[in-house]
Amino acid sequence: MGKDLPAAAGGIPVRTEKLYYAHQYIDESDIAAVESVLRSDFLTCGPAIDGLEEKLCRITGAEHAAVCTNGTAALHMACMAIGLQPGDEVIVTPLTFAASANCVLYCNAKPVFSDVDPETYLLDPSKIEEKINSHTKAVITVDYGGQASPLPELTDICRRHGLKLIEDAAHSIGTSYRGLGNVGSIADITTFSFHAVKVVTGGEGGAVTTNDPELFSKMALYRTHAITRDPSLMENEPEGPWYYEQVGLSMNYRMTDIQAALISGQLDKLELFKKRRQEICGRYDEAFSRIPGIGLQKVIPESDTARHLYVIRIKEGAFGIDRKGFFDALSKENIIPNVHYIPVYLHPWYRAHGYSRGLCPIAEKIYDEMITLPLYYSMTDDDVRDVIRAVSRIAEYYIK
Numbered sequence: 001m002g003k004d005l006p007a008a009a010g011g012i013p014v015r016t017e018k019l020y021y022a023h024q025y026i027d028e029s030d031i032a033a034v035e036s037v038l039r040s041d042f043l044t045c046g047p048a049i050d051g052l053e054e055k056l057c058r059i060t061g062a063e064h065a066a067v068c069t070n071g072t073a074a075l076h077m078a079c080m081a082i083g084l085q086p087g088d089e090v091i092v093t094p095l096t097f098a099a100s101a102n103c104v105l106y107c108n109a110k111p112v113f114s115d116v117d118p119e120t121y122l123l124d125p126s127k128i129e130e131k132i133n134s135h136t137k138a139v140i141t142v143d144y145g146g147q148a149s150p151l152p153e154l155t156d157i158c159r160r161h162g163l164k165l166i167e168d169a170a171h172s173i174g175t176s177y178r179g180l181g182n183v184g185s186i187a188d189i190t191t192f193s194f195h196a197v198k199v200v201t202g203g204e205g206g207a208v209t210t211n212d213p214e215l216f217s218k219m220a221l222y223r224t225h226a227i228t229r230d231p232s233l234m235e236n237e238p239e240g241p242w243y244y245e246q247v248g249l250s251m252n253y254r255m256t257d258i259q260a261a262l263i264s265g266q267l268d269k270l271e272l273f274k275k276r277r278q279e280i281c282g283r284y285d286e287a288f289s290r291i292p293g294i295g296l297q298k299v300i301p302e303s304d305t306a307r308h309l310y311v312i313r314i315k316e317g318a319f320g321i322d323r324k325g326f327f328d329a330l331s332k333e334n335i336i337p338n339v340h341y342i343p344v345y346l347h348p349w350y351r352a353h354g355y356s357r358g359l360c361p362i363a364e365k366i367y368d369e370m371i372t373l374p375l376y377y378s379m380t381d382d383d384v385r386d387v388i389r390a391v392s393r394i395a396e397y398y399i400k
């Protein structure tokens with residue numbers, strides 16, 4: 001077969017309609033659930049919140065769950081609950097959305113970036129201990145792409161050094177670690193995001209889960225301005241039934257019942273979402289593992305993964321174009337990819353605060369080569385075929 005000319009080189013695109021890297025799936029039952037909240041007495045602080053928190057405990061196996069406005073708030077609540085103070089340090093993966101590290105800064109503590117594994121893109125446990133000192137209070141790991149972090153190794157390091165493990169599971173609701181249980185029930189605190197591109201969505205939304213009642217009660221407090229109506233948490237005797245006290249400083253991080261109803265209905269479809277995403281990734285793996293010059297994220301057998309991101313690597317020097325060229329060529333085929341992520345410390349704010357290139361060379365290399373392809377529940381088999389055709393024809397045309 002001759003070489004198929006890619007759209008970027010003047011050929012006809014593999015499809016006429018644009019295919020984006022993520023899209024939500026909302027069905028009639030989701031719409032009905034939202035409508036029923038709108039017709040009810042409670043738009044916030046109502047029964048949909050309690051129902052969602054109970055459902056999250058059932059799904060994750062965690063003893064406690066608190067839902068909140070978004071994944072960023074969840075991370076901030078987690079950092080406040082473990083008592084981060086100015087001068088404290090937290091070890092964080094750089095290959096993540098900025099929120100995973102910003103939460104440490106919100107507490108005036110310092111994120112210390114530790115490099116990722118070159119194959120799994122997850123925090124590399126073998127590099128963490130050299131970063132631990134007397135100021136270190138916690139490790140924040142991210143289940144990149146939905147795959148569970150190396151939880152046995154991370155838990156062991158945290159136990160030995162008296163650190164808290166916070167698992168940023170923005171990508172990994174529905175994932176489990178074989179032998180340990182579901183994500184959400186393993187780390188000291190697990191945080192979730194229900195942003196629109198995530199496996200399960202409420203438009204925006206977040207949650208924390210934990211098995212520790214003390215951490216839970218702090219996170220519940222920090223969700224609501226650190227204001228309490230619980231006399232056992234107050235400094236003074238209640239002056240009357242109206243009485244409440246602000247006993248710390250936080251924000252309003254409450255989720256609405258409207259979001260909670262949507263997320264709850266989405267969670268009922270989690271197994272379906274997970275299965276279809278695994279199927280699509282299986283088709284991608286089969287096609288792309290045969291293409292020289294393309295690298296894939298290593299799948300670890302311990303993780304039963306609800307796949308969130310599917311990432312390919314355009315290996316340096318393998319093609320006549322680099323990652324940017326490949327990205328542009330895919331866009332011309334009407335496959336609209338993305339890149340996850342710019343290593344956090346390369347953002348101007350971090351650079352202005354003393355972080356510099358070279359800190360985590362593996363994360364930087366992965367970033368330079370990576371492209372996130374479309375992956376979502378409602379992609380049709382034809383959509384999947386188009387992505388495979390586009391990647392294959394570009395690779396074949398530009399291979400050196």
Ligand SMILES: Cc1ncc(COP(=O)(O)O)c(C=O)c1O
Nearest residue numbers: 070071072097099170193194195
């Ligand atoms: C790994 C990771 N952590 C945290 C967040 C923040 O979540 P949210 O957008 O819900 O605030 C995101 C969302 O993009 C994320 O991908």
